[in-house]
Amino acid sequence: MTPADLSLTVLHAVRRAVDDGALRVEVPPRIKVERARPGGTGEYASNIALTLARSAGRSAREVAGIIEERLRDAPGLRGVEITGPGFLNFTLRSDAGSELVRAVLAAGPAYGHGTALAGTTVRFAEVTEPRAVIVAETVVGLLRSQGAEAGRLGGDDPLGERKGDRPGRRIGERKGDRMGERKGDRLGERIHVRPGAYDVEALGVDAARWSLLRAAPHDRPLDGPPLLAQHERNSLFRVRYAYSRVRRLLVHGEQLRITPSYETSVDAHELFGALGDHPTVLLAAARHRAPDRVARHLEATADALLAFQHTVLPLGDEKPSAAHRSRLALAEAAGTVLAGGLSVLGISAPDRI
Structure with missing residues (x-):
C-alpha cells in the first residue's frame, strides 16, 4: 500500500x-x-x-x-x-490482499454475513403496498445475514405474531424500554417507503426489484424501461454484466491453464477497497433498513471490476504468470461479492448476458 x-x-x-x-x-x-x-x-x-x-x-x-x-x-x-x-x-x-481474497473465496456468497446483530429480534408490521413488501422482505434478509432474528408479522412468517406474543426488541433498544409499546406500535416496526409498483409482468423480477430497491426508500423508484437496456448507463446491467465478465474470465483462464491463486501483490486499490467494505455495507444496510446501500455498493464494485478486467489475462504473446493467477483470483473474489450482494436483493446473477 x-x-x-x-x-x-x-x-x-x-x-x-x-x-x-x-x-x-x-x-x-x-x-x-x-x-x-x-x-x-x-x-x-x-x-x-x-x-x-x-x-x-x-x-x-x-x-x-x-x-x-x-x-x-x-x-x-x-x-x-x-x-x-x-x-x-x-x-x-x-499480505493483506492475499488474506482478503482468500476470505472472500472461502466464505463464498455468504462473505459479509456475520453475528453483529445476534440477540436482536425485529418484527415488521404487515404491509400490502408493493414496494413496502419488497423492501421489508429484503431488510429481513439483511438482518438475518447479520445474526438478528427478523420477520414480518402475519402470514406464514416463522416470526409471525402468535397468541401472547409481544413485538421483539428493536436494534438499539434496551431491555425495559417502551419503544415498542406506544399506541400503534404493537403490530411491529413499520417500513416507510415512497410507494411504487412491482411491475414484474413488464420488467421481469430482476429489473422490477432493482427499480424499487436501488432508490432510497424515501425517493421515487427508478424508471423501469431503462433498466431493460443493455447499456452502461443502466446500473443493473453494469452490475450483472460485471459478474458475467468474471465468469468468462474464469472460463478463458481455464482454457489457458491459469488457475486462480493469489500469489503476488496486485495493484487494484479501488477493487480491494470495495471488497473490504462489503461486510460493513451489509451491516449498515441492515441497521438503517436501507437496501439501496447494498445496490450502490454493488455498482461501485462492478465499476472497479470492469476497470480492472482488462489486466487479468495475458495479452498477445504474453506468457501466463503468477501475476495473472493472482489477478484472476481477485476477479473471482469480486464476482463472489457481486453474486452475494445480488442474492441479498433477490436478483439473479447470470453467467452470460
Whole structure:
C-alpha cells in the first residue's frame, strides 16, 4: 500500500462514517498522511481526527475512534493506533490482499454475513403496498445475514405474531424500554417507503426489484424501461454484466491453464477497497433498513471490476504468470461479492448476458 492508497483508504473510512450517521461533517476532498515522526508508532500518521473534531462537535479522540472502527478490516493495514490528542497511526502489511481474497473465496456468497446483530429480534408490521413488501422482505434478509432474528408479522412468517406474543426488541433498544409499546406500535416496526409498483409482468423480477430497491426508500423508484437496456448507463446491467465478465474470465483462464491463486501483490486499490467494505455495507444496510446501500455498493464494485478486467489475462504473446493467477483470483473474489450482494436483493446473477 502506497501513501496515496492509504490516504484514499482513510478518506473512504471517513465517508463511510458520514454515510452511517456516526459523523456529521463535510467529507474533505483529500486526507494527508505522512511518515510517522520520531516517538510515534507505525509507519504513517494522520491528523484528520483533529481537523474534523470541531465541526463534528466531538473530541478528536472520539472522532479518531469512529474512523479507526472503519479501518480495522481495511486491506493493506496491519493495525491502527490512536495516540496523543487524536492522531491516527498506521502499520502496513504486505499480505493483506492475499488474506482478503482468500476470505472472500472461502466464505463464498455468504462473505459479509456475520453475528453483529445476534440477540436482536425485529418484527415488521404487515404491509400490502408493493414496494413496502419488497423492501421489508429484503431488510429481513439483511438482518438475518447479520445474526438478528427478523420477520414480518402475519402470514406464514416463522416470526409471525402468535397468541401472547409481544413485538421483539428493536436494534438499539434496551431491555425495559417502551419503544415498542406506544399506541400503534404493537403490530411491529413499520417500513416507510415512497410507494411504487412491482411491475414484474413488464420488467421481469430482476429489473422490477432493482427499480424499487436501488432508490432510497424515501425517493421515487427508478424508471423501469431503462433498466431493460443493455447499456452502461443502466446500473443493473453494469452490475450483472460485471459478474458475467468474471465468469468468462474464469472460463478463458481455464482454457489457458491459469488457475486462480493469489500469489503476488496486485495493484487494484479501488477493487480491494470495495471488497473490504462489503461486510460493513451489509451491516449498515441492515441497521438503517436501507437496501439501496447494498445496490450502490454493488455498482461501485462492478465499476472497479470492469476497470480492472482488462489486466487479468495475458495479452498477445504474453506468457501466463503468477501475476495473472493472482489477478484472476481477485476477479473471482469480486464476482463472489457481486453474486452475494445480488442474492441479498433477490436478483439473479447470470453467467452470460
